[in-house]
Amino acid sequence: MQQVSTLLLLLFLAYSPVSLSQNYALKFDGVDDFLELENSSFQIESDQNFTVSFWIQLSNSTNPDVEKEYLFLKETGEQHPLKIWIDTRVDDPDRFKIKVSRFDGEYSPSLTSSASINDGQWHHIALVKNQRMLLFYLDGTMDAYVRDNTNGILAGQSPAGIGGADEAYFAGALDNLSFRNQALDAAAVKAEFVNGNNRSDDQILFDFDSKETNVISSSAGQGQLIMKNFEEGAFIEGLPDFQEGGSTGWWAELTRAYENYRNGEPVNLSSRFMWQTIFMLLGAAAFSYGVFRWILFQRQKAAREREEKIQTELSSKKKELVSQTLHLVNKNAVLNDLKEDLTNYQKASEGSIKEINKIIRNLKMENASEANWEVFKSQFMEMHDGFDRKLREKNQSITDNEIRLAALVKMKLSNKEIAEMLNVQPESVKKSKFRLKKKLSLEGVKDLNVFLEGL
Known part of the structure; x- marks a missing residue:
């Protein structure tokens, strides 16, 4: 820092009309x-x-x-x-x-x-x-x-x-x-x-x-x-004047000028020294700018790589969530079909009513199992962090079942698919969606699907 200050001082003195040697x-x-x-x-x-x-x-x-x-x-x-x-x-x-x-x-x-x-x-x-x-x-x-x-x-x-x-x-x-x-x-x-x-x-x-x-x-x-x-x-700017026996180069001239300044003698810097100094400062500035650009590039590159990694992970998790959702929908659809077949069989086989009723009850319990929902919820919330919190910020009275419904709607499932997931009738899904829309104050203003996509 002291050398930089000395250099700036000498440059100032050298450019003054009294001290500049021509x-x-x-x-x-x-x-x-x-x-x-x-x-x-x-x-x-x-x-x-x-x-x-x-x-x-x-x-x-x-x-x-x-x-x-x-x-x-x-x-x-x-x-x-x-x-x-x-x-x-x-x-x-x-x-x-x-x-x-x-x-x-x-x-x-x-x-x-x-x-x-x-x-x-x-x-x-x-x-x-x-x-x-x-x-x-x-x-x-x-x-x-x-x-x-x-x-x-x-x-x-x-x-x-x-x-x-x-x-x-x-x-x-x-x-x-x-x-x-x-x-x-x-x-x-x-x-x-x-x-x-x-x-x-x-x-x-x-x-x-x-x-x-x-x-x-x-x-x-x-x-x-x-x-x-x-x-x-006829007289034009010529070469700088150096002292006999002194060391040579830019630093040597700067050193001699500094010694003259300390001893109270005139500071005489040649025009060649001035141009060398200007080019050195410009070179240092260009080098510093190059280093700055390189560091900035490396940081941007690292940020892009992190973003790409996050996007890759999100894409993988999204695919996993969609796969899990489709699996649950298909499983519930199969269970519903089986339940319907057993119901029909129950009517035809009065002797096995007790056993068939037991199987139907078990199927209903499996169809509406909380375990299925927890698996889905865990993966969904990992993909859409704060989804339930954002809904309750709109209305504190929104229930867990309504949050479950909103999540399935956000996954772009149809009313029939949602009904099979929740083990209810499609008409019931329509009514639940209407009530949720009212709680969110979206009635007549904005489509529920569009609103949930933005969360």
């Missing part, structure tokens, strides 16, 4: 924008090691009539100590790949990146001259290399051009343009890529954050870039 990049229009790097800014004598690095973002408005876009060009007479350009030839397999070449009049090493960089994203480029090897890094990983036996220098009378020359102008953005008179190793290049920029004392860095016009000075003042043909609006 980082800028320089946008090239691809028509005539370029920079001149003065001679004294970056010189390499003979085969001395060096590192050139920068961040680049290609524009979608590349001129289809241009075959290349220069990123860095230094020429001395017939030699070119260093050329870096983007291949923009249409239908060429190397289109939008970065190419590098050197030529000292004898040796001409060159290399090409393995991947195109026209995806609209920022990419980190580092070119390292280390002894007799020329190494090319793309996004912190070595991408290509070639043996370099040249003895050319990046000094001379003419300045180096950055972003265009000879009608081959770059369309896109540059940030953190850096020159070093030493060869960075793979770990240092990786750190520069991860951190956005890994500052060092021997580095000539142009980060464009000061938004200087006409002449851009390096961060330490060792060199200058002269802007040529740039119009207003």
Whole structure:
């Protein structure tokens, strides 16, 4: 909870006009924008090691009539100590790949990146001259290399051009343009890529954050870039600025900002951190919503399964009740037929009157047995819980026999079937139903069968 509160506080401070640090990049229009790097800014004598690095973002408005876009060009007479350009030839397999070449009049090493960089994203480029090897890094990983036996220098009378020359102008953005008179190793290049920029004392860095016009000075003042043909609006939002030697990543920047806040120093959070935070919060919200939906789905599924189980049990009990009812109706019908046959036989056989009367009495008792009713009642009340209570709520004077009649009516038995169940005449059933309807105040208003179905 404390971490969440701290994060919200830092977000508030970071969005305030006083504390938000803005980082800028320089946008090239691809028509005539370029920079001149003065001679004294970056010189390499003979085969001395060096590192050139920068961040680049290609524009979608590349001129289809241009075959290349220069990123860095230094020429001395017939030699070119260093050329870096983007291949923009249409239908060429190397289109939008970065190419590098050197030529000292004898040796001409060159290399090409393995991947195109026209995806609209920022990419980190580092070119390292280390002894007799020329190494090319793309996004912190070595991408290509070639043996370099040249003895050319990046000094001379003419300045180096950055972003265009000879009608081959770059369309896109540059940030953190850096020159070093030493060869960075793979770990240092990786750190520069991860951190956005890994500052060092021997580095000539142009980060464009000061938004200087006409002449851009390096961060330490060792060199200058002269802007040529740039119009207003050339400075756009660039990469976040990281501190040298610090740990990397979102949490590291948050930790540094929190320490600054505790020490009373300005809280400077980069725009990349802000976007990462927004996406993290959105991701957390989406994840939480997904978990909520999953839990809700599981609960609904369990509820459906319980409902299906209950319905299955009710259906089974209903079938059992119907079967029991039909059994009782059929049994009583058989008993009534047998009783009638014995009565007829009694009239024909006067000698056996006493014995026959005994059998008839037993049949009547069996036909109206309370045991039969209790079996039926138990199963019926299990299916229709509170049926008798609901009837008596309508009229407290309703008797047990009337409840029995109502239950048989609810089972959709005919008057004849009910009569056989109760061992009475069908006409008697009609009269009993009429009296029950009056007690329930349904006379002339609602059918008894319809009313009982609703209970």
